[in-house]
Amino acid sequence: MFEYAPAPESRDVVDLRSAYGLFIDGEFVEGSGTPFKTVNPATEETLAEVATATSDDVDRAVRAARKAFGVWSALPGAERAKYLFRIARIIQERARELAVLESLDNGKPIRESRDVDVPLVAAHFFYYAGWADKLRHAGFGTTPLGVAGQVIPWNFPLLMLAWKIAPALACGNTVVLKPAETTPLTALLFADICRQAGLPPGVVNIVTGAGETGAAVVAHPDVNKVAFTGSTEVGRTIARAVAGTGKKLTLELGGKAANIVFDDAALDQAVEGIVNGIFFNQGHVCCAGSRLLVQESVQEELLAALKRRLGTLRLGDPLDKNTDIGAINSAEQLARIRRLSDLGESEGAERWSPACELPGKGFWFPPTLFTGVAQSHSIAREEIFGPVLSVLTFRTPAEAVEKANNTPYGLSAGVWTEKGSRILWLAERLRAGVVWANTFNKFDPASPFGGYKESGYGREGGRAGLEAYLAV
Ligand code: NAD
Numbered sequence: 001m002f003e004y005a006p007a008p009e010s011r012d013v014v015d016l017r018s019a020y021g022l023f024i025d026g027e028f029v030e031g032s033g034t035p036f037k038t039v040n041p042a043t044e045e046t047l048a049e050v051a052t053a054t055s056d057d058v059d060r061a062v063r064a065a066r067k068a069f070g071v072w073s074a075l076p077g078a079e080r081a082k083y084l085f086r087i088a089r090i091i092q093e094r095a096r097e098l099a100v101l102e103s104l105d106n107g108k109p110i111r112e113s114r115d116v117d118v119p120l121v122a123a124h125f126f127y128y129a130g131w132a133d134k135l136r137h138a139g140f141g142t143t144p145l146g147v148a149g150q151v152i153p154w155n156f157p158l159l160m161l162a163w164k165i166a167p168a169l170a171c172g173n174t175v176v177l178k179p180a181e182t183t184p185l186t187a188l189l190f191a192d193i194c195r196q197a198g199l200p201p202g203v204v205n206i207v208t209g210a211g212e213t214g215a216a217v218v219a220h221p222d223v224n225k226v227a228f229t230g231s232t233e234v235g236r237t238i239a240r241a242v243a244g245t246g247k248k249l250t251l252e253l254g255g256k257a258a259n260i261v262f263d264d265a266a267l268d269q270a271v272e273g274i275v276n277g278i279f280f281n282q283g284h285v286c287c288a289g290s291r292l293l294v295q296e297s298v299q300e301e302l303l304a305a306l307k308r309r310l311g312t313l314r315l316g317d318p319l320d321k322n323t324d325i326g327a328i329n330s331a332e333q334l335a336r337i338r339r340l341s342d343l344g345e346s347e348g349a350e351r352w353s354p355a356c357e358l359p360g361k362g363f364w365f366p367p368t369l370f371t372g373v374a375q376s377h378s379i380a381r382e383e384i385f386g387p388v389l390s391v392l393t394f395r396t397p398a399e400a401v402e403k404a405n406n407t408p409y410g411l412s413a414g415v416w417t418e419k420g421s422r423i424l425w426l427a428e429r430l431r432a433g434v435v436w437a438n439t440f441n442k443f444d445p446a447s448p449f450g451g452y453k454e455s456g457y458g459r460e461g462g463r464a465g466l467e468a469y470l471a472v
Helices: 054-075 079-093 097-107 110-131 157-170 186-196 211-219 231-243 267-283 296-310 329-347 396-406 422-429 463-469
Strands: 020-026 027-029 035-038 043-052 149-152 174-178 204-206 225-229 248-252 258-261 291-295 351-354 368-371 388-394 410-417 434-437
Touching: 020 054, 020 186, 027 388, 035 097, 043 186, 043 225, 054 149, 054 174, 054 204, 054 211, 079 097, 079 110, 079 157, 079 351, 097 110, 097 157, 097 186, 097 258, 110 157, 110 463, 149 157, 149 211, 157 174, 157 186, 157 225, 157 463, 174 211, 186 204, 211 225, 211 231, 225 463, 231 248, 258 267, 258 396, 267 296, 267 388, 267 410, 291 296, 291 396, 296 368, 329 368, 329 388, 388 396, 396 422, 410 422, 422 434
Parallel strands: 149 174, 149 225, 174 204, 225 248, 258 291, 258 410, 291 388, 368 388, 410 434
Antiparallel strands: 020 027, 020 204, 035 043, 351 368
């Protein structure tokens, strides 16, 4: 046996300020609302005070974006591309700083922010930079919409920003973006990157604050397009606010994905996919494989292997390079995960977690498995958005499809089988925007992503992602 040696990433690379303002018209300015604190969820330490944008501040930001729209949309696509390429390269140069700050503010393991989030963020800017001078080949016209109001969640703060800002700018729009209130810091570092890239003032504006600030962005009469990623509940409120205004709208909402394992699948490989599907980013993933559907004949073997594997996961300091599972993003989210897990037990499912010591401070939840889950149980129906997996069984492919589709959501699904024909058969029948086969949680900027039913509408990524930002 070897001794465990922690390998924490240094936080010296981040120049954390004690207070942050709003980013409007190329400058950091004070907000008119009461500032709020953003904390490190792994330690509960306050990281910084952040400005709250009132509706007057949002109005200033929208006016700056409107003024900049004239300049930005008039640039030839190839010129806009140069700025986007420059932003992508600076993101690569400052990758370590961005990754450490993301892990501090969000609680996600540095291994993920460093190897997944930040590389994908740069990839998104590179990808859409490539489209900026080729829009006429995309098939959606070349006319930008104007000012885009964008509201994003806390689970992938910088990646969701990239998904929103890169296509908007490539198409010639300007933006006012509101990050989530528990994770505003990397968006503000991105604002600094925009300045470093020499982006014309007002093309990107960042307004921080809670739900009211988001609502002010959505309701502003001079916003032409609203892009929202977040919960289905808030998505509904936004759809109502936008109805009849003529604003274009895309909604990327919640999910409850099925990860379906057939008896002919490579089980060890499937175990890795299941772990990646639900424990990546503490399960704070809209497309997380939170319902495991396993063919009855291999249930015992698969669960034994899965439990062995879960026993090896390391939970703790997000900045430790060995960490697999970091902190839950906020006390509110932890309370929600606890409530739904307790409900799972009281409704009759059996709960299991590996032996796992939780740190004394901060917000933590152990990797958790529920067996004996029925389709009617709350843990099988509601989005938990945490490291909690519900296990259900099936006997035939038709039963697997029926159970997988038995959800109000439709964002993603996973299929594990050796048979190519079965993969295609399922992909045709699963009501999910993305179906992964013998893998899970694979993302690429060239591949469109989005949902059916209560998971929202519109696609982000790929050529399809341009449509949301052009007057088709
Ligand atoms: P949330 O809906 O509570 O908040 C999302 C954002 O909306 C935050 O910035 C928040 O301040 C803002 N907001 C809150 N009320 C608002 C209002 N009335 N008007 C305008 N903005 C408002 O969601 P969350 O808890 O931050 O994120 C988790 C949810 O996001 C999960 O349901 C998850 O599935 C979903 N999500 C979906 C995708 C996707 O691509 N489909 C990706 C990531 C997360």
